[in-house]
Amino acid sequence: MRGVRAGLPVAVGYVPMAMAFGVLATQTGLSFFQAGAMSLFVYAGASQFASLGLLAGGASALAIVLATLVLNFRHFLMSIVLSRRLPLRHGRDHAAKAAPFVLGFGITDETFVVASLEDLLSIRFFLGLIVTVYLAWLSGTLIGAGFSSLIPAIIARGMGVALYAMFIAILIPGVKKSWVNGLVAVAGGLLAWGASAALPALPSGWRIVIAILAASALGAVIGSGDETAAEREEAA
Amino acid sequence: MIWFMIAGMCLVTFVPRVIPLVLGRNLVLPRWIRRWLSFFPYAALGSLIFPGILTVVDSRPWIGLAAGGCAALLALKSRNAIFPVLAAIAVTVGLQLATGT
Numbered sequence: 502m503r504g505v506r507a508g509l510p511v512a513v514g515y516v517p518m519a520m521a522f523g524v525l526a527t528q529t530g531l532s533f534f535q536a537g538a539m540s541l542f543v544y545a546g547a548s549q550f551a552s553l554g555l556l557a558g559g560a561s562a563l564a565i566v567l568a569t570l571v572l573n574f575r576h577f578l579m580s581i582v583l584s585r586r587l588p589l590r591h592g593r594d595h596a597a598k599a600a601p602f603v604l605g606f607g608i609t610d611e612t613f614v615v616a617s618l619e620d621l622l623s624i625r626f627f628l629g630l631i632v633t634v635y636l637a638w639l640s641g642t643l644i645g646a647g648f649s650s651l652i653p654a655i656i657a658r659g660m661g662v663a664l665y666a667m668f669i670a671i672l673i674p675g676v677k678k679s680w681v682n683g684l685v686a687v688a689g690g691l692l693a694w695g696a697s698a699a700l701p702a703l704p705s706g707w708r709i710v711i712a713i714l715a716a717s718a719l720g721a722v723i724g725s726g727d728e729t730a731a732e733r734e735e736a737a
Numbered sequence: 738m739i740w741f742m743i744a745g746m747c748l749v750t751f752v753p754r755v756i757p758l759v760l761g762r763n764l765v766l767p768r769w770i771r772r773w774l775s776f777f778p779y780a781a782l783g784s785l786i787f788p789g790i791l792t793v794v795d796s797r798p799w800i801g802l803a804a805g806g807c808a809a810l811l812a813l814k815s816r817n818a819i820f821p822v823l824a825a826i827a828v829t830v831g832l833q834l835a836t837g838t
Contacts, residue, residue, distance in 0.1 A: 510822040535739050542747040552746060562738055566745035570753075575781075577753035582777050584757040584764065591761070605755035610785055617778040658794055659830035662801060665790045666808035666818075666825030672782045673812035682779045689783025697788065712784035717776035721769065 504629020507619070511611045511630075512637035514664030515546075517657040519638045522549055523645020529553045533646045540642035544606065544635065547706060548572045572706035578713060579613040580605060586622045600624065607631025610709070611664060618671050685720035692716055793829060797836065804828040 519540060526536035526549075539549050548569040555565045587604060590597045604627055612631050616622055676683035692712040696703060757764070766774075786805070793801035807828050808821035815821075 507818070510818045513822060513826075531739060535743065538740075538743050539746070542743060543750055545746075545750040548746060548750060552742065556739075556742075562742035562745060565742050566749055569746045570749040573750045573753060576750070577757065578777060579781070580754050580757040581764075582774050584761055585766075585771070585774070587758070589758065589761050601758035601761070602755055605758045606751060608754045610781065614778050614782050614785070655830060655833050658833065659826045662790075662793045662804045662825045662829040663822045665786055665793065665801065665805055666822045668782050668786045669805055669808045670812040670818040670821040672779070672786070673809060674816065675779055675782075677813075682776070685776045685779040686783030686786075689780035690787030691783075693784035694788040709781065709784045713777055713780040716780035716783060717773050720776035720779065721773045 502625065502629040504626035504631075505633045506629075507615055507626070508612075508630040508633030508637075510663060510667040510670070511615065511634045513660060514611070514662075514667060515634060515637040516641040516644075517660040518546060518664075519641025520645030520657065522546070522553075523642040523647070525550070525553050525645075526642075527646050529557050531646075533643075536646040537639070537643055540639050543569075544609075544638065545569070545573055545576075546609065546638070551704065568704065572704050575610070575706050575710045575713065576608050576613075578710065579610070579617075580608055582617055583608065583613065583622075583627075586617060587624060587627060588622075589624070604628070604631070607635060609634065611667075614668065614671060618675060679724065681720050681724040684723065685716050688719050689713065689716035794833060797832075800829055800832045800836075803832060 522540070523536050526539065527533065531539070531553075539552075543549060551568060551572060552565045555568060560568075583604075589600055589604075592598070604624070607627070607630075612627075612634055615630060616627050619626060672683075672686055676686070689712040692715055693708045696708045696711050790801040790805050791798035793804065804825040808825040811821040811824050812818070
């Protein structure tokens with residue numbers, strides 16, 4: 502399945518991150534099952550790490566939940582984009598009714614960028630992608646929480662670069678299509694960097710929200726960029 | 738306390754991800770918003786790559802940059818994402834070994 506194959510580079514990047522989460526969670530005082538439940542039910546990398554930091558700092562559960570909401574607002578933006586790209590049916594059957602909930606749960610920064618840059622996004626492709634990536638996140642967490650520091654740090658960091666390499670690999674074809682896409686990406690990176698330098702207290706999720714909104718506005722003003730996406734929308 | 742936190746976190750991560758998909762195409766958006774939305778993936782990519790790539794190996798930001806540059810060169814040649822990913826992993830491990838951990 503093409504979706505599964507597209508998910509493999511993401512999965513390679515998720516495993517070491519999830520393992521790091523599992524190790525850190527047990528060190529913070531969560532049980533094996535609590536660490537696993539976080540990845541099983543919450544499934545939001547940045548928020549999971551942030552919650553551990555907040556827990557260690559003595560924050561209340563309510564404060565942690567609010568911080569999570571703030572951190573994850575970016576997925577709302579991403580879901581809007583995908584809701585216009587995924588060919589969801591309006592059926593009365595269970596599959597059609599459950600689809601938005603299942604597919605929505607699978608949205609992460611990584612699955613969003615892979616899926617949104619797919620030329621003809623199908624439900625099958627997205628499902629294959631999110632299941633692969635979800636299983637990698639979950640199994641990584643369980644390995645990390647179960648057997649702390651089984652993998653040497655040097656290899657874990659090597660695998661940690663996988664996500665960045667994958668982002669670059671899917672960015673390049675877009676830049677070949679239109680230089681405006683490249684400009685938007687560079688602006689996004691610089692804005693995220695600038696925001697973190699100017700406002701160190703700003704949670705990382707909001708850095709990304711600011712960068713997405715502002716850099717995309719720049720692209721929309723300058724040029725048409727991804728014409729094919731615009732045309733698809735017109736046709737639909 | 739921890740289980741309450743996990744339940745709350747589950748709710749607040751799930752709802753924003755799902756609402757737009759439930760509304761689906763019933764949501765009619767003006768042309769300028771659709772144009773703006775079409776750039777979201779590239780802006781997201783940029784902000785996810787940078788500055789994060791500098792922190793792959795905390796004390797040596799150039800290792801992440803070297804691995805990223807290598808991935809970019811390979812991505813120019815091939816459309817399959819797995820080669821740049823494997824090469825970047827090899828470069829990161831290799832450079833750490835070469836310069837000491």
